[in-house]
Amino acid sequence: MVSDKVELITVKKNNPNYILPVWFGEIDDNNDIITSKDRFLLVFVNKGTGIIKIGDQKRIFTSPCVFCLNEKETIELEKSKDFNSKVFYFHPSFINSIFTLENIKGQKEGLTMSDIRDLHWLDSFIKRKENYIGIYTMGPATTKHIESILNNIKNQMEIQSDGYWPCRTRSYFLELLFILERLYNSIDTMEEVVLDNIPDDINKIILYLHNNYQKKITIKDLSNTFHMNRTTLNNRFSEATGSTVMTYLIKLRVKLAALMLKDTMISISEIIERIGISDTSHFGRIFKKHMGCSPTEYRKLNSRFY
The missing domain is CATH 2.60.120.280 (Regulatory protein AraC)
Structure with missing residues (x-):
């Protein structure tokens, strides 16, 4: 206004x-x-x-x-x-x-x-x-x-x-x-989803992911919550955002983890727990895939505390 x-x-x-x-x-x-x-x-x-x-x-x-x-x-x-x-x-x-x-x-x-x-x-x-x-x-x-x-x-x-x-x-x-x-x-260069012209029901799913990333989320959970079968949900989400639901969620979690690694000295295990991932080895693999280095290396390169 x-x-x-x-x-x-x-x-x-x-x-x-x-x-x-x-x-x-x-x-x-x-x-x-x-x-x-x-x-x-x-x-x-x-x-x-x-x-x-x-x-x-x-x-x-x-x-x-x-x-x-x-x-x-x-x-x-x-x-x-x-x-x-x-x-x-x-x-x-x-x-x-x-x-x-x-x-x-x-x-x-x-x-x-x-x-x-x-x-x-x-x-x-x-x-x-x-x-x-x-x-x-x-x-x-x-x-x-x-x-x-x-x-x-x-x-x-x-x-x-x-x-x-x-x-x-x-x-x-x-x-x-x-x-x-x-x-x-030092603007984050990770992709952001532009919401212009995205259907309202897909916007609701995106909002849900941002509000619940710290919890365990599966395609089945989303299908039940938004009353849409899994295939339709994934296809419509991909058409609207260019990414599958789970890939979007992984990128969101990695982005949040990178922020905490850069701006805090809390343990990596605590960061993993706070972003909804339970497997340390799995987190290490997906973080390196998206950020090009391990969580420990990223912190050493980017944290103001080093």
């Missing part, structure tokens, strides 16, 4: 003439996510699963994840379960006072080299790639860090304990943008 009626600003308590072009809030299943024609929007989804439509593109999402949208993009929750999120609206001038919605794009007239360096902080909101439409998934450590920063931002904006709260709010947000820059520069 796009709105020009909601004032997405924060006013200084002891000086109503001092206005900060930012706003913090929380959204759940009972509320729409509002976009604005003059604000960028960060949505941190800390709970829930669903299908989201950004512009004319649909994607499945599973918490924890972050949506980064610019002022021209719209967002709509088409389906969601137990959805809860923190939202932060900001004008680009909050990053650099010279930034406008016009000069940060195109020829970037009037911007110095220093301004252009600052502009890279907004890559997650402005730039789009074939495999990135503004959505990041994250491991537990990054999730915890982002949530902590957002809580600090919320506290600064609500309490306004002294005259430095606008500066502290901005410093916390820059810290958050630093994390987003790292995510943008």
Whole structure:
């Protein structure tokens, strides 16, 4: 939903003439996510699963994840379960006072080299790639860090304990943008299923897989749950996504395992249990097939803890 009626600003308590072009809030299943024609929007989804439509593109999402949208993009929750999120609206001038919605794009007239360096902080909101439409998934450590920063931002904006709260709010947000820059520069290259034009009953199966990957799932289970015989289910799923149901589930589990290997130091055995696989040797084989190396090697190559 796009709105020009909601004032997405924060006013200084002891000086109503001092206005900060930012706003913090929380959204759940009972509320729409509002976009604005003059604000960028960060949505941190800390709970829930669903299908989201950004512009004319649909994607499945599973918490924890972050949506980064610019002022021209719209967002709509088409389906969601137990959805809860923190939202932060900001004008680009909050990053650099010279930034406008016009000069940060195109020829970037009037911007110095220093301004252009600052502009890279907004890559997650402005730039789009074939495999990135503004959505990041994250491991537990990054999730915890982002949530902590957002809580600090919320506290600064609500309490306004002294005259430095606008500066502290901005410093916390820059810290958050630093994390987003790292995510943008290391966007996961594993395939994502584009949900545009996929039949609703197949979308429901995809949503089920994302919500239950930690459990044992068989074709028989899915056939019973969605009242479709196994052959029809597999054929229709393959036609819609280009992948069989079980191959899709394996890729999903491998992707989640890779996130935890990279962003945590929890044991591989615990990771395997959390993604719904019981056989260590089987996990090792499928992980190497999809990622090109063993789980241990992947962690050594990619973990920030090494």
